[in-house]
Amino acid sequence: MKKQLSLIVITAILLVIAVLIEKGLIFNIHFSIFNLLLLYLVPYLLIGHDTLKEALEGLMHGDIFNEHFLMSIATIGALCIGFLPGAETEFPEAVFVMLFFQVGELFEGYAEGKSRDSIAHLMDIRPDVAHLEETGRQGDRELQDISPEAVEVGSIIVIRPGEKVPLDGIIIEGSTSLNTIALTGESLPREISVGDEVISGCVNLSGVIRVRTTKAFGESTVSKILSLVENAGENKSKSEAFITRFARIYTPIVVFAAVALAIIPTLFGGALATWLYRALMFLVVSCPCALVISVPLTFFGGIGGASRKGILIKGASYMDVLAKLHTVVFDKTGTLTHGQFAVTAVHPEACNEHQLLHLAAHLEHYSTHPIGAALRDAFPEEATDGCEVSEVEEVAGHGIRARVGGKTVCVGNTKMMDAVGANWHDCHHVGTIIHVAIDGQYAGHIVINDKIKDDSAEAIRQLDALGIAKTVMLTGDRQEVGEKVAEQLGLSEYHAELLPADKVSHVERLLGEKPANSYLAFVGDGINDAPVLARADVGIAMGGLGSDAAIEAADIVLMDDKPSKIALAVSIARRTILIAQQNVGVAIGIKVAVLILATLGIATMWLAVFADVGVTVLAVLNAMRALRTTA
Template identity: 40%
Template structure:
């Protein structure tokens, strides 16, 4: 029995524009009973909280976030929230104002004591002190509520460290240093937020590419007219002229054209489309006028689902992010205690209290984990956004990290390595009078099936003009076939025919002849006798061989093929693709058992399937990868969804994920090395507050710029040879 429906609460948090605020929201809400999930959208400053019916209300959630030091208010609907000018530019204005006030204070001080004296505390005029004090206030006021909440929660974070460092500098009379430290800290936070928004701009641009209006076809006495695209109902017919952007997800019912799907799937070449083909909102129509029947509500379009997936992915943390959280939990208090010890212990020997207090402040500034904390999230966000722009949807940092670690890949055969559109190759009779009788019997059973072999039979029957009456009592037998209990007819696999005791010696002889073709065999029978066999053969995907070669070049030596077809068919396809390990004759449960046995070992395994029939196996693999032309099942099922059926996206993803991990490691290692060097200098009494400020801010800028390189990840795919 299904549980009670969950409730979605949307809370606007204006100050949530970088991973630090996401962490604050998460820590404030996770302890609340009834909270099932938290998704933060940096681009709109919206937190979506999923709660049980008896969970907290929107007002209670808002209050919890406010208690953590962030402004929050409920949002009633799913419409994008219009940002105020201050919400968009307030932090930047405060940082710019602080910088201007520091310049004024420095100029006043220099006018009184000379330029050299302006960088010391000697002879500082009151006007300079006021300017520095205002600069400190402008930058530190946003930090105070967060620092106070952290102290009340017995948790020390970077906000606490920064407030303590600034307070200590003021106590020593170092007004210029205090103002510079807090202003540069604000600048680093500003850069972090800008990076996150810059990484998501591709998704924002994609959503912005949807046309506002849609042109509806004339219906009865209602003439052709335009309506808002968000108001188009399922079943409505939309007219799209050449060069226009398609406003809805739907199916072409009239006309032929080419469609530029690059904004959605990353395909660089326009795709030919004709009557019956599906199209997506946000794609650009080519040179033909078309009529589209809307098949999905505007809110459930592929482009909308991609945006939601990317928003969710921002808060799905990987192993590296969780490690950083744990590290910061101990690192920050340890650095504060070390600074206190540095301020108290050496002066007992030297008597230089002011000097060692200054060194303690240096330690606090350089110990601030800003660059370290943002080094991983900015890489993850940039990596996910870049993948989405290339037609690959990644469900969070954990999936991206696992993609980089993959050392073995298991592929489902039909629809993944092959095109999933088999054609009838040969028909053989056993007890039936002729081939048409065999095909007709199969067609009556398979007319309502979506299985690839069923579609092949239906296409063949239509081509041959074979008439049949669809049966209404047909039921599917998972992993075996279909049957009609009333008529006693059935169609399915060879193993099912053997279970039914229908394989006679004559049938085995004909079956052996068909097995030589390496084709998939559909057995058609009535009762305990076989009417005949239908041999079907699927074509390889043209990009399969270069994709597999690219995976091997990346060091993925173990490539496996799983198939429900016979061992002979699986062996033929595996040999054609150069795959050394193939398993045929598998039921869905068999695939799950094999994948479960392989997953979780030292060589992480990815399972690649169509996202529907292979869903259980995808869920058991270390990494589930779903293929498909953007169906709902493909988007929602796996850790990663390839929005096109182009297998070359898989090695591209592995290479991209490894690049993300490489940049991430660079950021963490360099941050730790620089901090360690300055910590040792401060402990040795050779630290400089200026150098600490430059190092801390410089590292924050460096990790941000390094992460931005991921937005330019190469899009080249392995070449498909003719």
């Protein structure tokens, strides 16, 4: 771009000098028309040699009707028109057309660079090296720096502060915080320690960690995301496909129309120089640069802007679908909820909340059930409070009985309470109820449930505000759980206790109910919802910070698992489509107006240049707005 800018500046200076010489304002010398041509050929060839070369290569490869061909024919014609009897020289116009065309190319290159920069932050996540841990001859640990591609699954790697995580794996030693902004768009660091998963592409911020790799580099998150972004341009939007087809038909038509404009009027006595000049203007104006460049650039910018927010869109075609969504269907577990059991309510009766959680956590220490893990997480002091637990007995289908502090404690379901004679009662909260009894006396109960994500309700509100007609939840969970979640989030409808095949059936029904030329999106975790993701018009997956199935199966991946990003994706898509439509409307409108003026002899070559390159510059600048996101 620096070289191109230098050529533009030098050419502009040489053009001004040539005009001043021609007008006799400097070097008061009379130049013949041939000498003037040579004078103007210097800046013309300096700025136009690349365009002329592209036009020649297009002719040799059968790609005749492109913008380089049109510019070359129009400018060469302008250089030659002065040799016709009674015609004025158009040497300055010819150089200026080529000069301004290169200015347009400069703006296009700058805009493309900005668009690529918006996606390039994803390319920066590619790791350069992995520190592979090996056992030395003396039994000590040695580090060997190798390419991440050469690290085998199950190997131990060491990641130091400031380094990129080269491979997906599990932390076996150390703790740190991770910068995940390149993947999720979120600047808040993620705290991790032993047992937590790390994914490639993040940046280690603070501590040294040892990681056991769980995937080869080719299967790691960073590789899949890079592949996704690099191939995003393959799926063209309807607008892009239309413009491509339009240009292939439109360009030959206007070339032949220009030829007809130059020849036919002369058959009826028109001046050849006059109508040839108008035909050249016709060629300059009709060049489809503004459309061919700005529309794909707009979609490329939209995809880049979305990626900066952690929304990975696999192609511009999905922008069209997002912009016209009518129905959004959600899975529940892992999508609207966290997909993990947690304590949502504690209702003590014969003790306080702390004591109730204390007793339940101690007994559930001996359980491998996910509910046991939820209770232990709710009372982390259980492992260090020194309380003795003995005579532990797990009663199948009932719960656990043990001696804690000299008392018999039972933790389980209503059957366990009936067996020990405890006078239990039900709870108005929806979820799994864990009852506790001490020496046969009912002590209270704890409610375990899958917690709704913090921004799920906001996601539904935002979609409603965007005019999405239906928000539907499909879940395999119990009816009362589905009803409670749907009520809390304000969903249009819900269906519970569904098998995967039932979800597909409901999506088929919803597809049949939506209006024509509107679309349905399904949002899931990408693991057990692959059939529905594939059946929907667009599949949106929670990336899960490394869910292979999500990245593989979906058309759009939300890398930070936030449902609210769906509304942002819709807004970005609609804004991108609007910008593309603006560019098409303005470009065609101005071109048609100037084409009419050129045919009537009212327009000048300068106006023709504006109608082509000027409109292209305006369209490119407008397309760059797609890079900016509104949230």
